Amino acid sequence: MTDEPAFDFIRDSLDHCVKCTICETACPVANATPLFPGPKYVGPQAERFRTPGSSDDGSLDYCSGCGICSQACPQGVHVAEINSRARATMKQQRRMPLRDHLLSRPSVEGRLATPVAPLANFVLSNRIFRVLAERTLGIHRSAPLPTFAGRTFQRWARRHRPAAAEREVVYFHGCSANYFQPELAEMTVAVLEHNGFRVLVPPQDCCGLPLQSNGIFDTARSYVRRLVGNLAPYARAGNQIVATSTSCGLMLKREAREILGIEDDDLRVVSEQTYDICEFLADLDAAGQLRTDFRAVPMTVTYHAPCQQQGHGIGKPALDLLALIPELKVIELDRACCGIAGTYGIKREKYDIAMKVGQGLFDDITSSAADLSVCDSETCRWQITHATGRPSVHPVEVLHRAYGL
Amino acid sequence: MTSAAISSASAAGQPAPAGRADGRIDCDVLVIGGGSTGAGVARDAAMRGFSTVLVERADMATGTTGRFHGLLHSGGRYVVKDPKAAQECIGENIILRRIADDCIEDTGGLFVTTPIDDPGYADRFIQGCKATGIEVQEIGVAEALRREPRLNPRISRALVVPDATVDAWKMVWSCVRSATQYGATVLPYHEVISVIRDGSRVAGAVVRGPGGELRIRAEVVINAAGAWAGKIAAMAGCEVKVRPGKGIMVATNHRLVNTVVNRCEMPADGDILVPIRTVSVIGTTDTLVDDPDDWPISRQEIDEMLTAGENLVPGFRESRTLRVWGGVRPLFQDEGPAETRDVTRAHAVLDHRARDGVEAFLTITGGKFCTYRLMAQDAVDAACGVLGTSRPCRTADEPLPDSGEQKFYRIGSRLAGRERTLHDEQLICECELVRRGALEEAIARRGAASLDDIRRALRLGMGPCQGGFCTYRATGILHQATNLSAAEANRALLEFLQERWKGLHPLLHGDQLRQAWLDDWIFQGVLDVEHLPLAEQERARV
Numbered sequence: 040m041t042d043e044p045a046f047d048f049i050r051d052s053l054d055h056c057v058k059c060t061i062c063e064t065a066c067p068v069a070n071a072t073p074l075f076p077g078p079k080y081v082g083p084q085a086e087r088f089r090t091p092g093s094s095d096d097g098s099l100d101y102c103s104g105c106g107i108c109s110q111a112c113p114q115g116v117h118v119a120e121i122n123s124r125a126r127a128t129m130k131q132q133r134r135m136p137l138r139d140h141l142l143s144r145p146s147v148e149g150r151l152a153t154p155v156a157p158l159a160n161f162v163l164s165n166r167i168f169r170v171l172a173e174r175t176l177g178i179h180r181s182a183p184l185p186t187f188a189g190r191t192f193q194r195w196a197r198r199h200r201p202a203a204a205e206r207e208v209v210y211f212h213g214c215s216a217n218y219f220q221p222e223l224a225e226m227t228v229a230v231l232e233h234n235g236f237r238v239l240v241p242p243q244d245c246c247g248l249p250l251q252s253n254g255i256f257d258t259a260r261s262y263v264r265r266l267v268g269n270l271a272p273y274a275r276a277g278n279q280i281v282a283t284s285t286s287c288g289l290m291l292k293r294e295a296r297e298i299l300g301i302e303d304d305d306l307r308v309v310s311e312q313t314y315d316i317c318e319f320l321a322d323l324d325a326a327g328q329l330r331t332d333f334r335a336v337p338m339t340v341t342y343h344a345p346c347q348q349q350g351h352g353i354g355k356p357a358l359d360l361l362a363l364i365p366e367l368k369v370i371e372l373d374r375a376c377c378g379i380a381g382t383y384g385i386k387r388e389k390y391d392i393a394m395k396v397g398q399g400l401f402d403d404i405t406s407s408a409a410d411l412s413v414c415d416s417e418t419c420r421w422q423i424t425h426a427t428g429r430p431s432v433h434p435v436e437v438l439h440r441a442y443g444l
Numbered sequence: 445m446t447s448a449a450i451s452s453a454s455a456a457g458q459p460a461p462a463g464r465a466d467g468r469i470d471c472d473v474l475v476i477g478g479g480s481t482g483a484g485v486a487r488d489a490a491m492r493g494f495s496t497v498l499v500e501r502a503d504m505a506t507g508t509t510g511r512f513h514g515l516l517h518s519g520g521r522y523v524v525k526d527p528k529a530a531q532e533c534i535g536e537n538i539i540l541r542r543i544a545d546d547c548i549e550d551t552g553g554l555f556v557t558t559p560i561d562d563p564g565y566a567d568r569f570i571q572g573c574k575a576t577g578i579e580v581q582e583i584g585v586a587e588a589l590r591r592e593p594r595l596n597p598r599i600s601r602a603l604v605v606p607d608a609t610v611d612a613w614k615m616v617w618s619c620v621r622s623a624t625q626y627g628a629t630v631l632p633y634h635e636v637i638s639v640i641r642d643g644s645r646v647a648g649a650v651v652r653g654p655g656g657e658l659r660i661r662a663e664v665v666i667n668a669a670g671a672w673a674g675k676i677a678a679m680a681g682c683e684v685k686v687r688p689g690k691g692i693m694v695a696t697n698h699r700l701v702n703t704v705v706n707r708c709e710m711p712a713d714g715d716i717l718v719p720i721r722t723v724s725v726i727g728t729t730d731t732l733v734d735d736p737d738d739w740p741i742s743r744q745e746i747d748e749m750l751t752a753g754e755n756l757v758p759g760f761r762e763s764r765t766l767r768v769w770g771g772v773r774p775l776f777q778d779e780g781p782a783e784t785r786d787v788t789r790a791h792a793v794l795d796h797r798a799r800d801g802v803e804a805f806l807t808i809t810g811g812k813f814c815t816y817r818l819m820a821q822d823a824v825d826a827a828c829g830v831l832g833t834s835r836p837c838r839t840a841d842e843p844l845p846d847s848g849e850q851k852f853y854r855i856g857s858r859l860a861g862r863e864r865t866l867h868d869e870q871l872i873c874e875c876e877l878v879r880r881g882a883l884e885e886a887i888a889r890r891g892a893a894s895l896d897d898i899r900r901a902l903r904l905g906m907g908p909c910q911g912g913f914c915t916y917r918a919t920g921i922l923h924q925a926t927n928l929s930a931a932e933a934n935r936a937l938l939e940f941l942q943e944r945w946k947g948l949h950p951l952l953h954g955d956q957l958r959q960a961w962l963d964d965w966i967f968q969g970v971l972d973v974e975h976l977p978l979a980e981q982e983r984a985r986v
Contacts, residue, residue, distance in 0.1 A: 047593070054697050054764035057959045058874060058909045073867055084874055087698045087722040087907070088859040095856035096863055114958070 049121055049297055055114040056083035062118050065111035067376040068103050071395040075101035078108035082118035086125065094129040102126065103380035104252045105346040123298045130254030138176040139253040142382040146245040149218030156189030179390035183425035185219040192221035196240040204237035209273045213284035214245050215417040226439035227283050227316060233442055234323065234330050241269050248290045252381045256299055263295045271305035274312040281319045283435060285415040286347035286381065288315050317415065317434055321356035333441040335366040341409040343372045343400060345416040357415060357434040364441040370407055374400040379422035394426060401426040413437060467658055471495040473827055474648055474662035476636055476676050479509035480612060480813050482668035483619035484820030490626035492824060492835040497660055498628065499651045501635035503897045505616040508670050509813060510900060511771030513693050513727040514612065514720030515704055516540065517814045518553055518605040521711055523572025529790045530576040532815045537606060539817060539840045546847040547615040549855065551719055553607020553704035554588060556599040558755050561709040566601045569708055580605050592701050594757045607704040609720045612813060613900040618844035634658065639679040646680050646805035664830045666823050667807040670774040671736040677807055682800040684807050688736040688772035691728035694749045694951065697764035697908050700724045700757050714752020721855065721903065723766065726753040736772045746951050764955040766910060767947035776810035791819045793826045804830055873914035875907020883918060887925045893932060895922065895940035911944040912963030916971060934976040941967060
């Protein structure tokens, strides 16, 4: 408990709750399953019955951690953050499944599987193995799992020789872009370089977010501390840090402090300098510094702002960027959540809930005439593609194409 | 704020005593007063085989007992100033942990030297604890802050004692249940209107209840009316000087500490922060008042409590406060007036034969909640003397109903219990997690028309919204489950809202003010409660 701030502003925010129930009406999970009693119940209400180290409400585990309750609350209650902390206590009190440990360490899996990617991918897509994994580990047989690229972005970045540039920016790529989708990271570098930046890629490991959302706080803290330790010298030197993984960016901006309770200078300075990539590029555009030499992209795409992106509180800058591309038609989808919520929808007991949460979004996508589905978060893209059969890409991939890079 | 009696609810559910139909009851022991002491006396007397009747003018535990902070003293508070009281406290603390574990949360207690305290007091405190047999252990400041992270980091010493918290309503009702199991008759909402004299002897009392007047004849009458004991004694022609000592308390919206925190200093105002159920209570003050039924709470007193809270837990003032209330201690004085804190907190049994030449009449007064059992024991011992018999007390050994397994109450138990009914039972009071079934059971058990009586059994409406979301639900269920008319149900709703409002309005600010506005919109805007149909005489009352 040494990491807990002395005056607990997250718990104290429950004082603002007037029981209006707006969070419950907004909660995508409570609307999909009666197993979850809802954010008001498990948040400001149940918290009054909790003492440090006590865990009495297993139903809390059905919270997906999407954070929509905190966004919806008109009184400023940190509902999702209260729930995340309580869930961590619960995980400490109860025996945690091996699965949750496995799903929480993407960088460990990445390092192990990358050299043997074809084998790993075969296993992960093999029906028999998946049935086995469902029975033994509780990973749902149909859940969307990523494929290993067989190479890493870090390795590419070390060899990459950028052209001379006047400005520098630090790129926090996250595990997904490193192990599963290095081409996204490479496109990001290309887009930034096209705009006159030299892209610095410090050594980096997992931010600890999957550990945190699975309630393994101590390990999550050590991961995020190591990461901000690597990034802090750049931030102190005045460099801005951009992230293409919107949820991992949010971890640095807010969650490491608000959920993990970390209060230190490295985190503070990194938080201040971290930007979601679309936020960063839209700011550049607002300052008249974004190159707009976009080619026409005569396509129709849907755009879904994932809950974690909405947690940034920056609006939907991807829409502003996509609007710059000639002949691109963008359909904004007004749905809250795709259901996956990181690793939530992968779990056997939660897969159906997650699919139900996302059903409205999936229906919107399949009934649209869009060629592509655009979304800022990797796990959401996997879920969308899994549920709709349509390809799903990061906004930067569309920009990259429009720049003709 | 007054604690006026409301003779609104019936006392249905009690077994009808012999002879009650003709308005008469004969018994060995009549106990006047339904606080912790009276309930303890009734249980003790019934367990010793006396036919016992208890009368209380309102509901049980609505006087002083139901209006304190919930601290089960270790005795630490009194070790320097009043060692006799301290010894009584620790003795009873140990007994109650054994016989009433279901009513007690084993929070432990801390005495901390804050920046405004005499640093030398801690050593006297330790000596006092040792002299009075209270287990005490000094821990480092860092350890104290680890246990209670919100504590003032500028404390210089921290001492651990076996304080605990206790649900007074549960304790009293457990005593009542036990007493009735032993054949006692307990009559809430029966107010004494006169004491029956038989020459120099007190022979019982006439009480007025929902069913009219009752004449209760008894071999011995025990006046356990606490702060009201002087009034009862006067009816018997005796003088008992009980000075009501008012103490106020403020409850926060959630627990700021999980251990009882005391200032390590001579007892003073606002020096205890008690984690009781879902809230923390800062208390208390001590001011002499003339009438135990009529006294105000001033803004200045509230402000003093908030300042006191700030000294123990920085940021206390910014915390949401739910309500303020007060209770009156029965401070027994044999001679002239004194500062209330200088009056001993030990108790006294007065045999009015020796004092006033009035026989078969005893007054048990002074004392504190946590010594109620010992007070009862002493009172019934004295009653045995009056009755010329000797029967041993067994209350220290026989556990109360639902207790005796050393399973202390846990704050999370209601949350854990709710998990089992999550999918098939409605939640009526969301703040305090009161299930529909629990409410229906309580209504059936009490047969009460008063939601406030139900509140004390279940904590209905005692959370952040202070009845904003549960009052209308509970009223509907009450109406459905009882034979109340619509007008009576409406009155129950309005009375409950009024009762909640009494404790809310003196300190409304910040988050609680926002809540009050929302509640007001619900009841005035949506439900238009001011124009609910009431019987004409009902309207005059509300």
